[in-house]
Amino acid sequence: MTELVQQEVAGRANVKGLSNKSAPALLTTPQDMEDAVSGVVALGVEAAADDQVAALIVSAFSDPGLKELRARVSIPVFGIGEEVFHEAARGGRAFGIVTVTPDEKLLASFQSKADELGYGHLYRGVQVTPGDPMKLVASAEHLDAALAMAVQASIEQGDAEAVIMGGGPLSASAIRLQPKSEVPLLVAVNAAARSAIAVIE
Template identity: 60%
Template sequence: MFRTCRFLASALSRCIASAAVAVFCLAGSSAAETALSADSPTIILINPNSNAAATESMTALAQQAAGNRVRILGRTNHNAPPLLTTPEDMVQAATGVVEIGRQAAAEEGVAALIVSAFSDPGLAELRDALPDTVVVGIGEQAFHEAARNGRSFAIVTITPDPALIESFRSKAEELGYGKQFKGVRVTPGDPKKLVEKPDQLDAALAEAVEQAVREDGAEAVIMGGGPLSAPATRIQSRFDVPLVVAVAAAANAALMELSE
């Protein structure tokens, strides 16, 4: 099941930047290949947390998924914690997300917004406030992608908050995937410390994915968190089941809505 792989640098910011570059290299992208025309529509990716390096990484992943069809720009919510780990964090983040989204939607050429945190803070509020703008959340779209064709799925996350985990279960039921949902696996330890050590983060996530597949019967695994999208690309080669990259799922969903 597992294969040998290299790990990226240990510093979080360096890791995230390197992961973004690696994704582009693996996809065979180049500046010429991803050139955008002046009239290309713009999608704004809103990072609900205050980690600018995570914004950069997620924006790069979304752009790679979208190719040269749209321009994706990242915005960071500086009035939030650097890592959202509790429902209270989500509530705090939602205010900034809505403010950023409103401002972005008023900009010329902006066609869609992506809320890039797994609990989708501010998503419902933005949809209500901007009925003429495409607004997607990475959490919602990750569920849709994981459950495609009726397959069973689980979530792997680094945030152990019980209320947050329960919200994942509720979301699965709300979206009609209750019977396919196989539960949540949480990595051990302090998530804030874990994300500072990429090697340990990858190892912990891989172990949790293995448990979700072997013990829970998951046929797909959602990496439950926007900042976990880059690690998902690093460890995917170890598994036969798909690891759902939430950011990519949201970018593709936004493109589909724009084309309708």
């Protein structure tokens, strides 16, 4: 995802990626999100101590540790989930989410986030791809096919005018699928990068 951010800011800022090695590579349950918080905060606080760092991005769709990190540092902190919700709802646009994660509590958290940000009336729900998330993300071909079906369902069943790709590992698929989609497919990390660069420039 660091490469996506670097491409988005196009030389207007330097980007450094840090991995939270205390959390699973793919966050698929509320427990995974909770387990990621301490690592996110520790990495963020350490990074913010560098005078060259002007902003931080939490690059997990559920934004683990976002509030805690904001409370600990003085520089702007952006969560990719929060920022892509702002982008999806811009102009009063109805939006849905597609994801590979079937956990019911996690899916319910998307509605909570929409409500918390004031977009509950625009949120059209989530479409989940069938199958094992780990196996899906391991195959670009299978992931693209499954996500394309989920996107179409979001448009047809939810009247979504934009679709959020719910998770960092889905970013590359969104870019590949966008030319064939009738609505914008929003990549969370790119949304956060746009917000960050707007603040620090």
